[in-house]
Amino acid sequence: MNVAVAKTGNGRAVSDLFASAEGRLPGSPSVIAARREAFETYERLGLPHRRIEEWKYTDLRALVGEVLPLAAAPDAAGLKRAADAVKAHAIAGARKLVLVDGVFAPDLSDIKALASEAGFKTLRETLEKDSGLLKTAATDAVISLNAAMATDGVVLDIADGAQLSAPIQIIHIATAPSASTFTRSQIAVGKGARATIIESFVAAGAKAYQVNDAVILSVGDNADVAHIRLMDDSPDAVNVTSQFVTVGANTKLNFFNMTTGAAVSRLQGFITLAGEGSELSVNGVNLLQKTEHGDTTLVVDHAVPNCVSREVFRAVIDDRAHSVFQGRIIVRPDAQKTDGKMMIRALLLSDEAEADNKPELEIFADDVSCGHGATAGALDDSLLFYLKARGLPEKQAQALLIQAFVGEAIEQIADDDLREHVIGIAERWLERRQ
Template sequence: MNADLKRIRTAAESAVLESFADVEDSLPGNAATHADRRTRIALFEREGLPHRRIEPWKYTDLRTLVREIAPLADSAGAAEVPAPLLSGARQIVVVDGFLTSGSTDLPAGVTLAPLMDTLVEGAASLAGADTPDRAIDALNAAFVRDGYALSVEKNAKVDTPLELVFMRSTGASMSHARARIVLGEGADLTVIERHISPDGEACQSSAVTNYTVGEGASLAVLRTQDEGSDAVHLGEITMDLAAKSHTKLLHLVAGAKLARTETRVVFAGEEARLDVAGITMVADRQHSDSTLYVDHLVPHCDSTETFKAVIDDAAKAVFQGKIVVAQDAQKVDAQMAINSLLLSDTADMVAKPELEIFADDVSCAHGATCGDIEEDLMFYLLARGIAPNEARKLLLQAFLSEGAELFEDHPFEQLAFDAIENWLAAHAAR
């Protein structure tokens, strides 16, 4: 006898579906856009929230970790926009999922359109995979109201950095924002993507940023996630790299009670290069997941992936990195490393670097290390009269700073040093 098994939805899963039913008619978009939204929400009706039986979500079980879904924000609340991290940077600000500023006073060669308008006009698509591993993108596409589409003209050299601010006002609510950035052939752009929310507020958010880097273009991105102590942050970055382009990406992760950031990169043209690094600093009972996919589809491309993590108290950090080299992608050089330090007996680290290589003329490697502060190094500093707390701080600072080496002598390097210093000031002396 065969028994029909019916999966019982959690309260959070039911809330997602009920929220969509309540707001679907008010979401912007034409008939095709709403059809895309219904296709994407069908994933949650069929599968529910991602859980540990889905391999890419094995270590970040949202079905267990997220018990409640906050109501959807229907407008931008009052929020004080912080000063730019880099002096002179032009800010494009999204508050509670709504574009509030940035459409004027942009550098020459840069244009911006509100996503809400492009959805209404049918100029933007929310179509995508409805597989469980793409849950962040699907959730965002189903609910997103606003964001923006930004483009950089061919051969435009944008000297002024752009700061893309995704922030929350006060209140326990959920917001979804989406941005698309397209660099024309030979363009040059520097971007700070900044995610912030107030401490003590149970904010929930998803943010998806799609980058398309044209042939011969250069893109430098610093993504900072410093959300409040009770926040839930789900982020995704996708990058499509054309021939002879060069992209550098640095993740700085220190915030949110629960966070997962996915980075998905596709090499679409030969002689492209990617350098991506991450610096994760978590404590208390934080859970932070950095997941990376790099698909080498064409020959003669290089990539480096370097991640550093420091975990204290009862916090948990996850790194999943997967490099795939297609059969035709000969002469590829791909190097991945994750190094982590556990500062307490209750700290937890999961490191899962992977390679899938279908070509036979490549240079690829991956590795992972996990441990405590080196006793010999600590003894060396203590023997020279340096106080224990200061010695510990110096060693952690040196360890984490290696993650910023891809931006050596660049303003982003100093911003990374500042973020490390701020976190260590609060935690290293414990």
């Protein structure tokens, strides 16, 4: 394909997209100016394609083609469906913050219960005063597009020393078919605070929609944070999420992602260890079938000495699905005594399934312990036969082995109830195979 033609085509689609949405985008005049600038960056770059190294395996021009028009604010019927979806996907005891088609839904959220423990605003409110939230440490075409188009999101401020008594669950619900949503949230966790943040992406009747989400998370010194993302969008949806994480000193941050939905998905995380003595655990499971494409791309930047990072990823790939994992560990010149490890394993359930694993180490310090490993293979026939010889039918034997395979990543979730919830999602995915 001719590059110039592709660019022009994409550019025109986006121009229409932005022009028709501009009147509905929140923000002060300076925010609107920042949006226009971000949009121009996007327009110049166009959707990422395979000749851009970071997007080599996830060519959005080929996989997605064009960005759909901005979703309208949900109507009464949409909100009713969203309320049902909240019931189905809420985690027991969690304080819910619900975004429906990219717009915060106060009636479905637990703002009052949250108020005593954390500061809360919507992105919409925040942007009336300040454009700071539209800036991020890293940027690319989809991040610029998010900055240009973000309609809403949650802005959470967890004070120093706060010990949250319940998890906070941010639920993204799509009710509008064939439309795009752009959300951006910021979560600031204060020094010595303890919090569990869950993000869920689900559909309520919508099909073939597109999600572009961004999350800016900062974790203060001595804080202890569990961050769990459960992406279970409609099987024909697109989900591109960018996360920007800054970690202070002596913290514990435990991140877990599970991808069980969307035709095309990309989770890109940019994590900077900016304070010494922190422990970072980043884990994930991709469960992909049919022609699904699931990409996890992470950059873990050890900017200071004496931090530990652990990445454990598992992908289960059936039919003609395609899983991508790109993990880069950067160790800056000053970051001595860094201990960074990354292990990626892919399980291929069909001959046409594809896994691309790309681990990268960029080490500029000389006293570090870093390593990575990547494997891809099929289910072990001798284990399958053992289980079948004990009475398990083929699919059930496979399911048991798949659960065991992903278990090593899931067991990194410390909270028993949350872990069971995640295992339940994996079990439902396995039942869909049977």
